[in-house]
Amino acid sequence: MAIFHAAIKVFSRGKGQSAVAAAAYRGGLLLSDVITGQQHDYRRRSGVVETFCLAPPDAPDWALVPGELWAVAEAAERRKDATVAHEFELSLPYELTDEQRAHLAFSIAEALVDRYQFAIQASIHSPGTPDGLNHHVHLLASTRRIGPDGFGEKTRELDGGVSGKVQVQWVREMVAETTNAHLEAAGLTVTIDHRSLAEQARAASDRGDELQAVALSREPTKHLGKAAAALARKGMGSRLVSENAAIEVGNAEHLDHLTIQAGREGRAVPMSASVGHAQGGRPSSMQGLAPGLEIRGVSGMRLSQVLGRQQESAEGQRPVSLAERVAQALRDLQDIARARADLSTQRVRAGLEWTQAELARAGETVPLRQWITTAVLQVRALRAAILGRALRLVSLGRAERLHHLAQHEWERFNTDYPMGTNGYSRPEWTQRRERRLSALEQRTKELEKARSRGSAEALVEVDADILRKAEELEAMPSPSPSQIVLERQEAPSALDFPAPAFKPKPPSLH
Structure with missing residues (x-):
């Protein structure tokens, strides 16, 4: 069964932590800290499936390059105890394919960027456990909002307190709803729930499903932590592992009792009451999953293919x-042509094909590298x-669906639970009603924002930007064979060029 896990962490200089080091480790990258001069090289690290960056539409281009993003993010903080990054560590369902998990990670990262207007580096990791189920993504986020002029004000609402709790709850709900939407789109019936077992049991009791409420009252297992998890991977016992084993046995016996009781009463067994696949592995019903998710409205357009990789060898990943x-x-370019056949990309395609042949024939030069870098970007x-x-x-479609669900829940509560007829005290009834009203108001705001972003006027602007980018791409000067050959003969070697000194632009602090 799909498992929900969401943890939010903070990286602080006061603890000796660095955003550059964290980004390099999670992304399996080579990054340089321009403040300390230290290089963090984790290119040999195994288990990193894919790393990509996301930022608001008006953010500078360097916000999508990890080596520049985190260098500027560190330079934007002046205090010796400054918070330099937030991290959202999220599980990804093993029932999905690699490509579907990449779609899901992109959707979650986009929702976070849209809400908080910060920059994110997303690093998808393959399972590090023997059962092969622990697919997850690390979303490393800047602590400042980013706009056309670079980093600005801090995202104070994520720093803790009452506001922080509200934001954590929003993140957990968003992750669960987005994950369930992707599971549904993949043709799967499994779902995840961000609520605690106690909250799920109360909800089941509210709707009159007492059997489900009792099933959900099972005892949760305890978090192992790094040390106990490492011992478990080595097959060594520990106190926490033994306690969790006892809890799982007790939960299994509890489920057996409920199954017998449900059979006697002629009721169906609550499937969500199961304690999961204790032995790991993939159930046979999950074999032959649906193909990767398509993004509606763009035929053939997908995120970059994420190939399933075996365990990396000792040599690690090469650049x-x-x-x-x-x-x-x-x-x-093939993706672009499938999505927008009206855009002309023949010139740049011909240029890339020529440079591909030139690289195979005579190797790379500085002019050739410069042209390729510009074209690729x-x-x-x-x-x-x-x-x-x-x-x-x-x-927009997701926001409309969630708004409909929230509105339905609000109307259902008012119809099924009128004041004084449900056994709740007045304060408890008021609290439950206000909770549903708050959810409806939040979904209404999200729907309005999604409609604004998906309106005809907004899409016209986006289409104009796409045409402008296509024209700029097609207007690039073609790599001239004679010029490249001449520059190969006359240009000094790469060793003659001094290493560029990176000088991040200081942000305007508030």
């Missing part, structure tokens, strides 16, 4: 070569703009 970047850009920007337009429509 992406220039030829591989060219090959990826050509695949991006512009192709990526055009593809992101097209994908962003489609995601606006997906977000």
Whole structure:
């Protein structure tokens, strides 16, 4: 069964932590800290499936490059005990395919960026446990909002207190609802629930499902922590592992009792009461899943294919070569052509194909690298703009569905639980009613925002931006064979060029 897990962490200089180091470790990257001069090289780390960055539409281009994003984020903080990053660690259902999990991680990251207007680096990790079920994503977020002029004010609402609790609750609900929407779109019947077992049991009791309420009253297992989890992976026992084993046995006996009771009373067994697959593995009913999710409105447009990888060898991951970047850009152009056949990309495609052949024939040079880098970035920007337009429509559909559910729940409560006829005290009845009203108000705001982003006027602006990016891409000067050959003969080697000194622009602090 799919499992819900969401943890929010804080990285602080006061604890000796660095956003650059955290980003390098989670993304399996080589990043340099321009403040301390230290290099963090985790390219040999295994288990990193994919890493990508997201930022608000008006953010600078460097916000999508990890090496620049976190260097500027560190430079924006002046205090020696400053909070330098937030992290959202989320589980991804093993029932989904690799590509479907990438879609899900992108959707969650986009919702967070849309709400808090910060920049995010998302790093999807494969399971590090023997059962192969612990797929998860680390969403490392800046502590400041980012706009056209770079980093601005702090996201104080995430710092703790009453406001922090409200935001944590919103994040948990959003993650659960988004995950369930993707599970449903993949043709799966499993769902996750962000609420505690006690809250789920109360909800079941409210709707009159006493058997389900009793089933959900099972005892939760205890969090193992790093030390106990490491011992468990090695097959070594510990106090927490023994306690969890006893809890699982007790829950299984409790479920057996409920199953017998339900059979005697002629009622169905509550499936959500199960304690999960104790032995791990994938149930046979989950084999042959539906293909990867399509983004409606953009035929053939997907996130980059995430290949299932076996355990990395001791040599680790090697850096992406220039030829591989060219090959990826050509695949991006194929996505663009399938999504928007009206856009002309023949010139840049021809240029990339020529540089691909030139790299294979004579190797890379500084002029060739410069042209390829510019072309790859512009192709990526055009593809992101097209994908962003489609995601606006997906977000609108999701907001309409969630608003409908919240409105239905509000109307159902007022109809089924009138004051004085349900056994609740007045304060408890008022609290339950206000909770549903607050949810409806929140969904209404989200729907209004989604309708604004998905309106005809907004889409016209997005289409204009897509056309502008396409024209700029097609207006790029083609790599001239004679010029490249001449520059290869005359240009000094890369060793003659001094290493560029990175000087981040200081942000305007409030």
